[in-house]
Amino acid sequence: xxxxxxxxxxxxxxxxxxxxxxxxxxxxxxxxxxxxxxxxxxxxxxxxxxxxxxxxxxxxxxxxxxxxxxxxxxxxxxxxxxxxxxxxxxxxxxxxxxxxxxxxxxxxxxxxxxxxxxxxxxxxxxxxxxxxxxxxxxxxxxxxxxxxxxxxxxxxxxxxxxxxxxxxxxxxxxxxxxxxxxxxxxxxxxxxxxxxxxxxxxxxxxxxxxxxxxxxxxxxxxxxxxxxxxxxxxxxxxxxxxxxxxxxxxxxxxxxxxxxxxxxxxxxxxxxxxxxxxxxxxxxxxxxxxxxxxxxxxxxxxxxxxxxxxxxxxxxxxxxxxxxxxxxxxxxxxxxxxxxxxxxxxxxxxxxxxxxxxxxxxxxxxxxxxxxxxxxxxxxxxxxxxxxxxxxxxxxxxxxxxxxxxxxxxxxxxxxxxxxxxxxxxxxxxxxxxxxxxxxxxxxxxxxxxxxxxxxxxxxxxxxxxxxxxxxxxxxxxxxxxxxxxxxxxxxxxxxxxxxxxxxxxxxxxxxxxxxxxxxxxxxxxxxxxxxxxxxxxxxxxxxxxxxxxxxxxxxxxxxxxxxxxxxxxxxxxxxxxxxxxxxxxxxxxxxxxxxxxxxxxxxxxxxxxxxxxxxxxxxxxxxxxxxxxxxxxxxxxxxxxxxxxxxxxxxxxxxxxxxxxxxxxxxxxxxxxxxxxxxxxxxxxxxxxxxxxxxxxxxxxxxxxxxxxxxxxxxxxxxxxxxxxxxxxxxxxxxxxxxxxxxxxxxxxxxxxxxxxxxxxxxxxxxx
Numbered sequence: 099x100x101x102x103x104x105x106x107x108x109x110x111x112x113x114x115x116x117x118x119x120x121x122x123x124x125x126x127x128x129x130x131x132x133x134x135x136x137x138x139x140x141x142x143x144x145x146x147x148x149x150x151x152x153x154x155x156x157x158x159x160x161x162x163x164x165x166x167x168x169x170x171x172x173x174x175x176x177x178x179x180x181x182x183x184x185x186x187x188x189x190x191x192x193x194x195x196x197x198x199x200x201x202x203x204x205x206x207x208x209x210x211x212x213x214x215x216x217x218x219x220x221x222x223x224x225x226x227x228x229x230x231x232x233x234x235x236x237x238x239x240x241x242x243x244x245x246x247x248x249x250x251x252x253x254x255x256x257x258x259x260x261x262x263x264x265x266x267x268x269x270x271x272x273x274x275x276x277x278x279x280x281x282x283x284x285x286x287x288x289x290x291x292x293x294x295x296x297x298x299x300x301x302x303x304x305x306x307x308x309x310x311x312x313x314x315x316x317x318x319x320x321x322x323x324x325x326x327x328x329x330x331x332x333x334x335x336x337x338x339x340x341x342x343x344x345x346x347x348x349x350x351x352x353x354x355x356x357x358x359x360x361x362x363x364x365x366x367x368x369x370x371x372x373x374x375x376x377x378x379x380x381x382x383x384x385x386x387x388x389x390x391x392x393x394x395x396x397x398x399x400x401x402x403x404x405x406x407x408x409x410x411x412x413x414x415x416x417x418x419x420x421x422x423x424x425x426x427x428x429x430x431x432x433x434x435x436x437x438x439x440x441x442x443x444x445x446x447x448x449x450x451x452x453x454x455x456x457x458x459x460x461x462x463x464x465x466x467x468x469x470x471x472x473x474x475x476x477x478x479x480x481x482x483x484x485x486x487x488x489x490x491x492x493x494x495x496x497x498x499x500x501x502x503x504x505x506x507x508x509x510x511x512x513x514x515x516x517x518x519x520x521x522x523x524x525x526x527x528x529x530x531x532x533x534x535x536x537x538x539x540x541x542x543x544x545x546x547x548x549x550x551x552x553x554x555x556x557x558x559x560x561x562x563x564x565x566x567x568x569x570x571x572x573x574x575x576x577x578x579x580x581x582x583x584x585x586x587x588x589x590x591x592x593x594x595x596x597x598x599x600x601x602x603x604x605x606x607x608x609x610x611x612x613x614x615x616x617x618x619x620x621x622x623x624x625x626x627x628x629x630x631x632x633x634x635x636x637x638x639x640x641x642x643x644x645x646x647x648x649x650x651x652x653x654x655x656x657x658x659x660x661x662x663x664x665x666x667x668x669x670x671x672x673x674x675x676x677x678x679x680x681x682x683x684x685x686x687x688x689x690x691x692x693x694x695x696x697x698x699x700x701x702x703x704x705x706x707x708x709x710x711x712x713x714x715x716x717x718x719x720x721x722x723x724x725x726x727x728x729x730x731x732x733x734x735x736x737x738x739x740x741x742x743x744x745x746x747x748x749x750x751x752x753x754x755x756x757x758x759x760x761x762x763x764x765x766x767x768x769x770x771x772x773x774x775x776x777x778x779x780x781x782x783x784x785x786x787x788x789x790x791x792x793x794x795x796x797x798x799x800x801x802x803x804x805x806x807x808x809x810x811x812x813x814x815x816x817x818x819x820x821x822x823x824x825x826x827x828x829x830x831x832x833x834x835x836x837x838x839x840x841x842x843x844x845x846x847x848x849x850x851x852x853x854x855x856x857x858x859x860x861x862x863x864x865x866x867x
Contacts, residue, residue: 112131119756126576136148137752145752151691155194164234166182170243177646196222238538246258276423294407301403340385350382360373386409430449438495453483454495496548498544511526529569532551537587547573560614586602626748655669706732710728720821723735751846775861790841791842
């Protein structure tokens with residue numbers, strides 16, 4: 099017979115794949131869990147009961163929608179969540195949907211911070227969008243201050259602009275120059291009818307199609323157009339004379355004749371005097387640099403199109419030197435976008451699925467192929483194409499120490515050929531061959547987290563000094579059982595738990611607490627309160643994270659079945675509340691789709707129409723009341739309370755792996771064992787149940803025993819008023835019978851109350867006979 103005193107004081111490895119439940123040789127086995135639902139394993143070791151979710155709004159027309167974060171600044175009230183529905187966009191904050199007025203017109207009655215609002219009826223701020231419901235899922239985006247770029251391969255790049263809380267617009271982002279396809283190599287010529295204004299563009303052979311409306315064309319006259327004589331100093335010129343200088347064409351703007359000065363014209367627009375001495379000189383108007391740009395406004399036929407000149411054309415003679423714009427309805431539009439090193443990058447049109455385009459440095463609207471003097475500038479626009487044996491479309495871009503590029507077959511990086519600043523000589527490198535899903539990746543400090551092609555694995559890319567390159571490590575290696583249905587979306591929340599949140603194809607919410615320095619990767623999964631379609635739980639259909647200045651808030655679109663009808667709510671994970679003493683319980687919120695009231699003592703709580711007819715949990719001033727059925731959007735409680743939470747109840751549960759304390763003959767699994775003493779350590783907790791059992795027993799029902807907190811150990815006989823939170827050991831009062839194999843401890847919290855598990859200990863007796 100062997101006696102052991104096992105101690106588990108960390109759960110920082112989270113839920114471990116059942117395939118590894120026999121790997122007692124692994125370090126992570128002893129800090130892992132067999133099951134972890136609605137608990138969050140933390141970086142420090144304890145497991146925390148997940149907060150509830152606050153109801154923000156019903157989705158537009160109760161339809162499917164996608165959430166995209168919009169963070170203007172860290173100042174309070176400058177963070178928004180965008181709801182993209184079918185051809186429509188709404189804006190939300192923690193206070194509710196942004197309505198068409200000031201804050202006094204916002205809904206719902208109580209926001210996530212407990213502030214009350216006047217429900218003056220006004221329509222929500224809503225914008226029309228070109229995106230259908232299916233296209234919304236494929237949107238990629240990037241933001242700078244109060245502007246967001248939105249990309250989809252079937253629509254022009256769009257700009258979402260914020261002017262105030264209630265004033266927004268969504269417009270097409272028209273570029274004046276570039277990017278372009280390669281220069282024409284056919285015998286087709288283009289001839290404009292003029293050089294400025296609106297012109298008729300005639301092709302020598304069929305070229306134009308209706309999809310060219312909105313497309314750019316750049317026309318060159320490599321011969322003839324810059325055959326003007328070079329500018330000369332101290333030379334007599336007359337009005338209208340044309341010269342070339344620094345690769346540009348200029349025209350004299352003088353009433354008669356005059357002698358030029360000593361400074362050659364090099365300006366790129368407008369008119370400039372060529373004398374810096376204040377004496378005689380000539381004013382020169384910039385004409386062109388041997389090329390000009392037009393935008394197609396109408397297609398008359400395959401050989402004739404109407405165009406607006408955006409950059410003066412060199413002449414009206416036919417030329418076969420021209421370039422078609424890379425982005426148009428005919429060629430498609432970019433599907434990915436990212437900021438990196440003061441450039442705005444786009445990638446992957448249907449016509450060029452492996453090409454990326456970078457703007458000029460610090461000029462996001464300049465994609466011209468070269469400068470006005472025909473030079474390729476170090477800070478000019480960049481075009482690069484992946485070169486590989488396979489043609490895998492670029493699926494995403496992400497900025498780290500390098501520009502990261504994900505395709506269906508591999509991951510690439512773009513970096514400077516020399517130094518740290520990317521220029522025209524930038525180098526594309528194939529870094530890893532994992533293969534990516536089209537989902538926008540999440541940035542975790544200097545790492546990029548991306549979902550693998552099938553959705554069954556999740557990787558992070560990080561620089562490895564020894565390899566002098568980026569490598570990818572699998573974060574899901576030890577918990578693949580939680581990814582069996584395939585991840586569809588992920589978002590990083592640094593505060594408060596350093597957690598990567600994700601949803602799978604079945605709408606299950608999963609998370610991975612991640613800290614690279616401490617080698618922490620702890621997976622967990624969550625089911626939300628209420629009923630749902632198959633397999634019975636509510637489904638998370640979209641998620642996103644936006645900071646509110648103190649925490650990174652997880653927002654969700656949750657699909658439930660209420661009264662036999664499918665309902666979709668926008669909800670936000672409640673803030674983490676760390677009690678400061680044993681009676682600081684009222685702010686803790688562990689109900690889902692909940693509404694919170696804080697104010698003068700109240701008996702009646704209204705504003706619950708979204709849960710009308712449902713039976714819900716109620717917590718008033720920290721006391722769990724009997725469940726109530728909501729009628730006409732309201733409930734009544736038996737006595738007044740200043741803090742009331744109302745929402746769906748749901749449980750939380752975790753289970754240890756078989757506890758391996760060792761035996762004289764090796765592993766105790768073939769032996770019989772029992773706990774003679776068993777206790778758990780908790781921090782500011784109330785409620786909860788526990789039981790001891792075996793992981794592979796053929797039992798359909800375990801008997802759980804209430805955890806009883808030892809009130810006799812309160813200092814100086816002081817007692818707290820009910821309810822109160824316990825910190826310290828809790829003895830498990832349950833029968834400890836002899837069982838075959840290594841036992842497991844299972845803990846459950848069915849009450850909407852805080853529970854933090856910090857450790858498990860006891861005396862284990864192993865009978866080896």
